[in-house]
Amino acid sequence: MQKQMKQLALIFSVILQVHGYEGSPSPHSSAVGDPGMKRDGLRVAFEAWNFCNEVGFEAPHMGSPRAADCFDVSSTSGYSLMHKVTDLDNKLGIGMEKPGIISEAALQNPDLYAVEKELYLGSLCQVSDKPNPWSFWMVMLKNGNYDTKSGLCPQNGKKIPPFNQLGKFPCFDTGCMNQPVLNHGKTELLSDGQTMRGWFNGTYELEAGLGNGLNGISYYEVVWEKRVGIGGWVFKHKLKTSKKYPWLMLYLRADATKGFSGGYHYETRGMLKTLPESPNFKVRLTLDIKQGGGQKSQFYLVDIGSCWKNNGKPCDGDVTTDVTRYSEMIINPKTALWCNSKSLYNCPPYHTFRNGTRVHRTDNRRFPYEAYHVYCAPGNAEHLEVPVGTCDPFSNPQAQEILQLLPHPVWGEYGYPTRLGDGWVGDPRTWELDVGGLSSRLYFYQDPGTTPARRIWTSVDVGTEIYEDEEAIAEWHLSDFDVVITSARRSQILQKIFNYGDKKGVYVSVIIKSNTVNFQSFEN
Ligand SMILES: *[C@@H]1O[C@H](CO)[C@@H](O)[C@H](O)[C@H]1NC(C)=O
Numbered sequence: 001m002q003k004q005m006k007q008l009a010l011i012f013s014v015i016l017q018v019h020g021y022e023g024s025p026s027p028h029s030s031a032v033g034d035p036g037m038k039r040d041g042l043r044v045a046f047e048a049w050n051f052c053n054e055v056g057f058e059a060p061h062m063g064s065p066r067a068a069d070c071f072d073v074s075s076t077s078g079y080s081l082m083h084k085v086t087d088l089d090n091k092l093g094i095g096m097e098k099p100g101i102i103s104e105a106a107l108q109n110p111d112l113y114a115v116e117k118e119l120y121l122g123s124l125c126q127v128s129d130k131p132n133p134w135s136f137w138m139v140m141l142k143n144g145n146y147d148t149k150s151g152l153c154p155q156n157g158k159k160i161p162p163f164n165q166l167g168k169f170p171c172f173d174t175g176c177m178n179q180p181v182l183n184h185g186k187t188e189l190l191s192d193g194q195t196m197r198g199w200f201n202g203t204y205e206l207e208a209g210l211g212n213g214l215n216g217i218s219y220y221e222v223v224w225e226k227r228v229g230i231g232g233w234v235f236k237h238k239l240k241t242s243k244k245y246p247w248l249m250l251y252l253r254a255d256a257t258k259g260f261s262g263g264y265h266y267e268t269r270g271m272l273k274t275l276p277e278s279p280n281f282k283v284r285l286t287l288d289i290k291q292g293g294g295q296k297s298q299f300y301l302v303d304i305g306s307c308w309k310n311n312g313k314p315c316d317g318d319v320t321t322d323v324t325r326y327s328e329m330i331i332n333p334k335t336a337l338w339c340n341s342k343s344l345y346n347c348p349p350y351h352t353f354r355n356g357t358r359v360h361r362t363d364n365r366r367f368p369y370e371a372y373h374v375y376c377a378p379g380n381a382e383h384l385e386v387p388v389g390t391c392d393p394f395s396n397p398q399a400q401e402i403l404q405l406l407p408h409p410v411w412g413e414y415g416y417p418t419r420l421g422d423g424w425v426g427d428p429r430t431w432e433l434d435v436g437g438l439s440s441r442l443y444f445y446q447d448p449g450t451t452p453a454r455r456i457w458t459s460v461d462v463g464t465e466i467y468e469d470e471e472a473i474a475e476w477h478l479s480d481f482d483v484v485i486t487s488a489r490r491s492q493i494l495q496k497i498f499n500y501g502d503k504k505g506v507y508v509s510v511i512i513k514s515n516t517v518n519f520q521s522f523e524n
Pocket residue numbers: 183185199201202203210
């Protein structure tokens with residue numbers, strides 16, 4: 001037996017060498033199209049979501065809330081930027097025809113129009129690459145207002161009629177779910193001839209004049225800047241809430257380049273040309289938080305989003321059984337400790353240490369309560385361990401499950417912050433987070449007796465969710481963002497080997513024969 005294992009190990013290492021030699025993806029390859037945000041020819045887009053990740057109604061004269069800024073840098077006689085998206089493209093909105101791009105069904109439907117516009121912008125920005133082409137980084141802005149009388153949002157993916165709420169969700173009045181003003185400063189070369197800069201900004205107060213500055217109104221801004229040929233892009237973010245818009249989110253996302261992305265049930269475009277799967281990926285980024293955004297700012301050092309069904313099967317677009325899964329590390333040290341031994345419904349049923357040891361949440365000597373802010377379960381799960389809190393059923397197009405973490409020594413082994421305040425205001429850091437390793441050990445609900453879901457993440461984000469506060473301001477710089485695949489999966493390698501052409505097939509079979517291990521035992 002032991003001898004056999006040795007032979008297997010030998011073969012495996014030989015095959016790994018073959019694998020590398022043949023120019024397949026190296027074991028440490030980037031999953032994003034623009035590793036570390038270093039590419040001069042930037043690809044960035046904007047999307048705005050209402051409470052349940054749709055559009056609902058477009059803001060007057062703003063078009064569909066999707067836009068992009070993409071260009072290549074030409075260096076014939078000084079630098080110049082060759083833009084790929086026109087102002088007209090960015091202004092596209094309901095009622096505007098675009099044959100072959102916008103379908104008849106989308107023409108008067110703001111939700112569908114945004115989807116088709118995003119695909120179109122994605123095609124304009126697309127960069128050919130292996131294993132897949134990619135389109136852009138995504139700036140995502142979300143308004144947390146919910147008018148329950150609007151009938152706009154489903155409940156755990158099921159359509160529901162309008163209803164009266166009892167102050168559970170912020171909403172000043174009819175129209176509180178509006179889309180924002182979007183201003184766009186197309187990337188340009190500054191007068192030094194070398195610095196490139198562009199921006200998106202705006203407010204949700206559609207009637208606001210700028211005379212009074214930002215007092216009393218909401219505000220968002222993303223400015224990106226880089227010197228041609230030097231360093232990487234720095235994305236400078238600002239987010240401010242107001243009395244009318246006390247719950248806002250602003251993230252920079254690396255989304256899947258096709259298929260769904262976290263929390264979005266439509267075909268999407270993005271930056272993840274390879275989808276990272278737990279445990280084999282890391283996330284690298286530099287984060288410099290200038291202003292925290294107050295006590296209620298849930299600043300996500302990193303947020304990962306995916307989708308799988310409660311039976312472990314991949315999502316297929318059926319919103320009644322698809323479940324969005326999120327996990328987030330909140331680094332605001334003022335975050336309340338909702339999970340504790342007296343509020344077990346806010347904690348996941350168990351914690352798994354890196355060595356695989358599991359401790360149940362009732363084991364109050366060993367369970368690391370302070371490592372969790374809150375856990376909430378999918379509203380459509382049928383075999384939950386009580387006590388349990390279920391996630392908000394309205395704020396996603398389908399049911400969702402969320403696990404929010406806080407800095408704690410148990411996460412240290414994954415390169416995550418271990419103390420409250422690490423990486424917070426005045427403590428800028430470059431992080432290398434073993435997001436894959438950590439997320440492979442997190443608790444997520446699954447129906448008993450079903451095969452564990454493959455944890456494939458379609459969205460990796462950084463940014464803040466201010467929930468809920470008035471006149472709170474957050475400000476941060478993000479750079480060096482990368483998602484790195486750390487090791488090829490065994491099954492993938494095997495599949496590659498089996499798919500190899502004749503020559504390689506012979507080579508592999510020769511190795512197998514000379515080690516006198518037959519194919520069957522190798523497969524086992
Ligand atoms: C958006 O940014 C531009 C350029 O920095 C600035 O002139 C404008 O005032 C900003 N918009 C708002 C609403 O502050």
